[in-house]
Amino acid sequence: MIEYSDGWLPLIVIVAGIIVNLVLDLILRERAREWVTSVTIFILVATSFAVIYSKGSATTDFFRYETFYSTFSLIGLLSSLLVVIVAWKEYRHELDLGVFYSLLLLANAGGMVVASSNNFIPLYLGYELVSITTYAMVAFRKRTRSGAEASLKIFLLGALSSAIIVYGLSMYYGATGTFAMNAPALPSSESLQFAAIALIAAGSGFKIGLVPFHFWIADVYSGASSSMVTFLAASSKKMAFAFVFQLFFVGMHSWSSSWSLLFAGLAALSMLLGNIAAVMQNNVMRILAYSTIAQAGYIVIGVAAYGATANSSIQQAAIAGILIHVIAHVLMKGAVLIATFVVIDNFGSSDIDKFKGLFHKHPVFASTLAIGLFSLMGIPPTLGFTGKFFLFYSAVFADLIWLAVIGVIGSAISIYYYGRIMRIMTEKPDENTGEVRVFLPILILLILLSILTLILSVFSEQIVEVATSIASEFP
Amino acid sequence: MVDYMELLILLLTPIVLALFAYLFGRNNPKIAKIIALVVVSLTTIYSIVLWIVHFLPGDRMDNAVDGFLLHFSTDWIPSAGISFAVGVDGLSMPLIVLTQVIFLVSIVSSFYITDQEATFYALMLVLLSAVTGTFMALDLFLFYIAWELVLVPMFFLIHIWGGPERKYAAIKFFIYTHLASLLMLIGLFLIYINAGHTFYLPELKTNIATVDYKTLSTIFWLVFIGFVTKFPQVPVHTWLPDAHVQAPSPGSAILAGLLLKMGGYGLMRIPFWLYSETNQGGVTFFESDYGKDIRIIIAIIGLVSMVYPAFIALRQDDLKRMIAYSSISHMGIVLLGLAAFNELGLTAAMYMMIAHGIISPGLFLLAGIIEHHTKNHTRSIEKVGGLAHKMPLTGGLFVLLAFASAGLPGLAGFVAEIGVFIAMFDDTDLLGSSTWIWIPILAVLSVIVTAGYYLWAIERVIFNKETEEIEDAVPAKWWESGPIIVLSILALVFGLIPGLVWWVLDQWSASIIP
Numbered sequence: 008m009i010e011y012s013d014g015w016l017p018l019i020v021i022v023a024g025i026i027v028n029l030v031l032d033l034i035l036r037e038r039a040r041e042w043v044t045s046v047t048i049f050i051l052v053a054t055s056f057a058v059i060y061s062k063g064s065a066t067t068d069f070f071r072y073e074t075f076y077s078t079f080s081l082i083g084l085l086s087s088l089l090v091v092i093v094a095w096k097e098y099r100h101e102l103d104l105g106v107f108y109s110l111l112l113l114a115n116a117g118g119m120v121v122a123s124s125n126n127f128i129p130l131y132l133g134y135e136l137v138s139i140t141t142y143a144m145v146a147f148r149k150r151t152r153s154g155a156e157a158s159l160k161i162f163l164l165g166a167l168s169s170a171i172i173v174y175g176l177s178m179y180y181g182a183t184g185t186f187a188m189n190a191p192a193l194p195s196s197e198s199l200q201f202a203a204i205a206l207i208a209a210g211s212g213f214k215i216g217l218v219p220f221h222f223w224i225a226d227v228y229s230g231a232s233s234s235m236v237t238f239l240a241a242s243s244k245k246m247a248f249a250f251v252f253q254l255f256f257v258g259m260h261s262w263s264s265s266w267s268l269l270f271a272g273l274a275a276l277s278m279l280l281g282n283i284a285a286v287m288q289n290n291v292m293r294i295l296a297y298s299t300i301a302q303a304g305y306i307v308i309g310v311a312a313y314g315a316t317a318n319s320s321i322q323q324a325a326i327a328g329i330l331i332h333v334i335a336h337v338l339m340k341g342a343v344l345i346a347t348f349v350v351i352d353n354f355g356s357s358d359i360d361k362f363k364g365l366f367h368k369h370p371v372f373a374s375t376l377a378i379g380l381f382s383l384m385g386i387p388p389t390l391g392f393t394g395k396f397f398l399f400y401s402a403v404f405a406d407l408i409w410l411a412v413i414g415v416i417g418s419a420i421s422i423y424y425y426g427r428i429m430r431i432m433t434e435k436p437d438e439n440t441g442e443v444r445v446f447l448p449i450l451i452l453l454i455l456l457s458i459l460t461l462i463l464s465v466f467s468e469q470i471v472e473v474a475t476s477i478a479s480e481f482p
Numbered sequence: 483m484v485d486y487m488e489l490l491i492l493l494l495t496p497i498v499l500a501l502f503a504y505l506f507g508r509n510n511p512k513i514a515k516i517i518a519l520v521v522v523s524l525t526t527i528y529s530i531v532l533w534i535v536h537f538l539p540g541d542r543m544d545n546a547v548d549g550f551l552l553h554f555s556t557d558w559i560p561s562a563g564i565s566f567a568v569g570v571d572g573l574s575m576p577l578i579v580l581t582q583v584i585f586l587v588s589i590v591s592s593f594y595i596t597d598q599e600a601t602f603y604a605l606m607l608v609l610l611s612a613v614t615g616t617f618m619a620l621d622l623f624l625f626y627i628a629w630e631l632v633l634v635p636m637f638f639l640i641h642i643w644g645g646p647e648r649k650y651a652a653i654k655f656f657i658y659t660h661l662a663s664l665l666m667l668i669g670l671f672l673i674y675i676n677a678g679h680t681f682y683l684p685e686l687k688t689n690i691a692t693v694d695y696k697t698l699s700t701i702f703w704l705v706f707i708g709f710v711t712k713f714p715q716v717p718v719h720t721w722l723p724d725a726h727v728q729a730p731s732p733g734s735a736i737l738a739g740l741l742l743k744m745g746g747y748g749l750m751r752i753p754f755w756l757y758s759e760t761n762q763g764g765v766t767f768f769e770s771d772y773g774k775d776i777r778i779i780i781a782i783i784g785l786v787s788m789v790y791p792a793f794i795a796l797r798q799d800d801l802k803r804m805i806a807y808s809s810i811s812h813m814g815i816v817l818l819g820l821a822a823f824n825e826l827g828l829t830a831a832m833y834m835m836i837a838h839g840i841i842s843p844g845l846f847l848l849a850g851i852i853e854h855h856t857k858n859h860t861r862s863i864e865k866v867g868g869l870a871h872k873m874p875l876t877g878g879l880f881v882l883l884a885f886a887s888a889g890l891p892g893l894a895g896f897v898a899e900i901g902v903f904i905a906m907f908d909d910t911d912l913l914g915s916s917t918w919i920w921i922p923i924l925a926v927l928s929v930i931v932t933a934g935y936y937l938w939a940i941e942r943v944i945f946n947k948e949t950e951e952i953e954d955a956v957p958a959k960w961w962e963s964g965p966i967i968v969l970s971i972l973a974l975v976f977g978l979i980p981g982l983v984w985w986v987l988d989q990w991s992a993s994i995i996p
Contacts, residue, residue, distance in 0.1 A: 320679075327562070370508075384660075386634060387627035396623075396667070397562075403671040411668050419661035426637070426653050433642055468559045475561060 014064040014072045014123060017057040017080065021116045024050030025109045032105025040104055044095045047108040048088065051115070055084045058119070068187070069126045074476045076123040078330065079249040083118040086241040086337045087111055089452065093345060094234035096446045107147055111238065114140040118246035124253055127176055127186040134214075134250045138165050141243050145231050157230030164223045168213030175206030179259070188258040189482050204266045207254055208273070214247040217307060218276040221300045228296035233348040236292075240299055241341045245333055248306065252329075256313060260482045267314030270307050271410050277304030278417035285424045291347050292357040294424050298383060299340065301417055305398055306332050308414055312401040319478065325401035326481075327474035331467060332394030335382060335460065339391050342379035342456040345449060346372065353443050362428055364436025369443040372450060373432055378457040380425045385418055390464045397471075486552040488532055489568045489618050492578070496521055497611035500604040507600030515593070518603035522589050522610065526582040533579050537572070537986055548684035550620060551575075555682075558623070563680040567620035572990030573755070573832065574617045576983050577747055580839045581617065583972075584739040585610045587965035588732035591847050594854060594962075595643060595730065602643060605635040606732075613740050617747060622670050622681040629748075630663055632741065636733070643730040651721075651728035658721040659712055666708020666748075672701045673756070683756070691759045698760070699772040702753045706780070709752070713745030715787040715817060719810050726806035731850025734802060735843035738809050746816050746835045754820065754828070758994035766996050768823050774912055777821045781906075781913055781921050784817030789924065792931040796938070801849040801861040804939060805842060808887060811932060812838045812895075818925055819902040822909040828991035829984065830901025836983060837886075837894035837976060844883045844969035851876055851962050852943070855955040863939055868948035872955040877944040879966050884936040886973040889929055893977035897984075899929065 027046055032039045062077040090111055098104045113136065120133030142165060146158035176186070182199035183190040192200060212220035228236050255266055281301030288294045309329035313322050347357050349372065354361040365373040382391030395418065402411040445453075463470070499521050507514025536551050547553035550569030558566045570578060585606065595602055612635070615628030633656055641652035674681060676697055677689035690698070711718045726734045757767040767773045788811050795807035812834065819831025853861045855873065860866065870877035886893035889900075906913045906922035913921055957963075976982065 324562070381634065386660075387630050392627075392630070399664075399667065400671045400674070403668055404675050408668065411671075412665070415661065415664035415668065418664055419657055422657045422660050423653060426656055429637075430641055430649055430653070433638065468561065471559055471561050 012064050012067070012070075013061045014070055016061050017054045017119055018116055020054045020057045021050060021112050021119075024054070025112050025116075028105040028109045028112070032103065040095070040098075043105040043108050044091060047091050047112065050112060051084050051087055051091070054115070054119075055081055058084070066125065069129050070123045071125040072123055073480045074473060075249075075252075075480055076119070078473055078477065079122040079245065079252075080115075080119045082245050082333065082337060083115055083122075083242055083249075086245060086341065087115055087238070089241050089337075089341045089345065089456075090234050090238040092448050092452050093237045093348065096449060097232060097234050097348075107144065107234075110140045110144050110147075114144075114238075114243065114246070118242075118249065121246055121253060122249045124188075126188060127179065127254075127258060130188075130250065130253050130258070131173065131176060134246070135169060137243060137246050137250075138169060141165070141239070144238065145227065145235050147232065147235065151230075153230035154232065157227045160223050161227050161231075164213060168210040168220070171206050171213075172210035175203045175210060178203035178206060188253075189260045191261070200262055201265065204259065204262060204269065207259075208266060208269050211247075211251045211254060212273060215244065215251060215303050215307075216277075216300050217273045217303055218280045218300060221277070221281070224300060225293050225296040228299075229290065229292050233344075233351070237341060237344055237348075240295075240344055241337045244299075244303070245337065248329075248333060251310070255310065256481050263314035263317075267311050270314065271311035271407055274304045274307035274311055275410060275413045277301060277307065278414055282417045282420040282424075286420060288424070289359050290357055291350070291359055291362065291428060294359075294428070295340070295344060295347065298421065298424070301421060302332075302336055302340070302383070304417070305395060305414060306336070308398045308402050308407075308410055311410060312398075312405040312407055315405040315407060318405075321401055321404045322481070323475050323478045324397055324404060326478045327471045328394060328397030328399075328401050330474045330477070331390060331397055331470050334463065334470065335390035335394045338456050338460045338463075339379045339382035339389070342375055342453055342460070343383065345453060345456075346376040346379065349443070349445050349449065353441065359428065359431055362431050363434055364440070365432040365443065367436050369445065372443060372445050372453065375453040375457040377429060377432065378460055380429055382460045384422055384425050388461060388464050390460050390467070393464045393467045485554045485556075487554065488528075489552050489570065490554055492525055492529060492532075493568065493611060493615050493618065495525060495611075496607040496614075500607035500611075503607060504600050504604035507603065511599035514600040514603040518589050518607055521607060522582065522586045525610070525614075526579075526586045529579045529582045533575060536570075537575055546571075548620075550684070553620075555620070558621075563674070563682070564623045565621050565682055566624060567682055568615075568618040568624070569620045570618055572986045572993075573747070573750060576832075576836055576986065577617045577743060577839075578614055580743070580836055581610070581613050581740055583968075584736060584839065584843050585613075587843060587847070587969060588735045590961050590965045591735070591850065592730070592732040598642065602639070605638055609635040609639070609736065613736075613744065616744050620683045622674070622683065622686075624681075626663070626667060626670065629744065630660070632744070633659060636729075636737070636741070639733040640725060640729045643733070644728040646728075647724065648728045651724040655721050655725040658718070662708045662711030662718070664708075666705045669701050669704025669708065670752075672697070672704065673752075676701075683751075687756050687759055690756055691761060693760075695760075695762060695767055695770050695772045698757060698767055699776065702757075702776055705752050706749070709745045709748040710783070710817075711745070713742060713749070713813050713817075714810060715783050715814060716790055716810070719787065719791070722810060723803050723806045726809070726846070727800060727802045731847050731853070734806075734846040734850070738806070738846055739839045739843035742809060742813055743835050743839055746813065746831070749817075749820065750828070750832070755994055758996075761996075769911075769996070773823075777823055777912055778918065780817050781821035781918070784814045784821060785921055785925055786814070787811065787817065788814030789928045789931070792928055792935070796931060796935045798935075799862050799864050801852065801863055801866075801939065801943065802846065804863070804935060805845045805849060805887075808932065808935070809838065809842050812842070812887070815899060815902050815925070818921075819898075819905060822902070822905040822913055823995070824905055824909055825988065825991050825995045826901055826908060827905030828995065829988045830898050830905055832987045832991070833901060833980065833984060834895075834898035837898045837973070840894060840969050840972045840976065841883055841886045844879070844966050844973070845887060847962075847966050847969075848876060848880050848883065851958050851966075854962075855958070856951040857954060858951060860951060863942050865949060865951045866943050867946035867952070868944075869952060869955070870944045871948050872952050873957050875963055876958050876966075879963065879970050880944060881940055882970050883966070883973060884940055886970075886977065888933045888936045891977075892974075894973045894980075896977060897980045 117136030285297035555567035
């Protein structure tokens, strides 16, 4: 007998929102655009309140509603607001916007299930919900060749990685005899444990885009629509991180000594290769795709540091670093990506030359982009700096100094390509290259993102406190 | 605990008004210029007043909190041991006053700039806050933020208003110093982890006394890399000639006068001051075996950085490049003074930083004037000649400051150099001992080279026959020569009456020498 729990409330709200969106789209057709946009924004905000309300509901075998759940659900929901606004601009002349928004909301429902899972079964189901809606959304712009290529790539690799994870979970079942998280291992099951860790880590590597599982990222970023790339970078990647944290921090907590070094290696590879590959690109979209790989590498430093030790203050620092950098990534990557789409909109492509003279053409717009870039570089006083600060600190604290040094080298390399964009923005514009027109809601969004990037870095104490309470929930 | 607001005013006024300078200056550049000039004049006067009120009337240390005057602190991220704390002592206060003076001088000398003035002056004000913040921060987190923030405006200053190779120079400067600062950050983490999980410097100083010397030596090298790259010394000096030469002259002045000093300040504050209460086996860290190894190595780095760039300077044709190499050479003297590790050595090293901070901006600004007044805007020593005929004042100032830099008695550079040399010979345990005595001897002998390149440059640029490059040269305008006159007077005053700052510095170094 299943009983109602307050924890279901956000899911109920969001599913109701999906139905409302679909019905509105069906009835109003051409006139539905503004309606569904406002309804979706409303639903996202309402769900956020429901999440806060439902936090602290009773823990069951399958679900727990703690700070981890509320934090990552909120990150997913609020970052989806960026997607809504970008899609509002992008799909203004197309029908079916309601369908797109419904898929977005459905992905968020999946994200909330991931964040609240207390068992591998709902965890996997929740993440599949995110994945499948993501494939559908990438395929939304099916008319272009590159769009079709992107959707096929993400679907095939996504399905493959899900299969690998399921295979790994079956190994976990073999090693413990249950799907409950953090279950004690059965005697003489070491080889099964290693197999489970290796398979699940490989699948997770695909999901969060770590080297050597990163090949889909650059192609999907340059092929998919702008709202979709925003979704992939800002929202769905955060749900993937929640998924990975659930798998390893909670699910396989007691085997941390085995996976910590694995993740340290993946982080080192991602930071080096991601940054070096980005240096060689001339297209800003591809630079950003590779920099996403590097940024994922920085976040995984925290995973490695968390696993390397049982010392609770190191684990707190690692979680603080992870959480700050995840939030920073939403803000800074969101701002830079959206700004890049504005450039694509105005000048037809994201070649680095198209950024020439932006500071002269539209100083406010260029400043928001510059703050995003500085935050990605990790220059204070931005949130990107605070995130890196805690991540490197946790690595040094956990005796992974070599990893911190690799992170430092990667960071220094990244100055080159971010600095290149910045340099070209400050140059004098060529004649006849035209004005930059920015859709007003998008400009406001950009300003908001860059202000948050600066403000939160000063008030990061609150984030650190949330991280401390998350760390105390983990076994 | 009393909180003083004075330093906050000094720290925050420029950065807050930078925004206004930019907003109001966009349509009317004159407003940006006026705002920048007024702000920097006021902070200069204010810092001098603070200096006179709080440092001159004898021992005012009874007002000190944790050994720092004008102390202000408040919690920032308490769960990670991070606070917002500022304060000054005998090491930082002279550098803060120097910062304000050099900025005032640089802003007046920037009046020739006509391109995007609002942005230029706004960036200068941001840079002023960042440099001031580096010198007054008492919390390593705040220190690191200020330290890194310096890079951003400097990057744009070089990149937008610099010379023909500015793009390369700007990014090279950024990458070099950023990589070094991040390695330093790892060192700061080790300090934090080993010394009681706080970033507050006075507390760290007490806690670090219990950390074993091997760890302290690891930490030393990590932070040393960070500071010495900014400093900069051979072999990590290669960004400096590019950045100094390509930056606009006011930018070069700030780079040479202040950014190099940040490296020296960091070196004195973090290892030397921080380790001063260590006492294991009856000796402090820098007298232990670990510390002696470190002192020998930094003495050799200092010696190489003093001699080798001096020879490079000898064959330079670009005036700015020559001055840039001479800066590296002078910073080598600072490192030698630190290696001597006695009261005189430290005091003279600090005095060198102040003397060089006055002299080298003057020389860079003079190079800028020469560039603006020659026909093809060149600084080539080969092409410019006979400047004294057309621009007598500029020529005279150049001779004075070049002599000051070469260490002529009666001028500021001499006091510092002689102090460091005596201190090295005086360090009978290490540098003055028979094994290492060649280090001070070579250092003294290399001063000849310094004198050599300056004299040769003076002969060719100032006194030779007039070349066609300076045919149309007219005497420099007031805002061009005025700032340099001020710096020259300071160079003379600090050479004749070193006591003006010497005893404050001396008190500080006495407090960290056992």
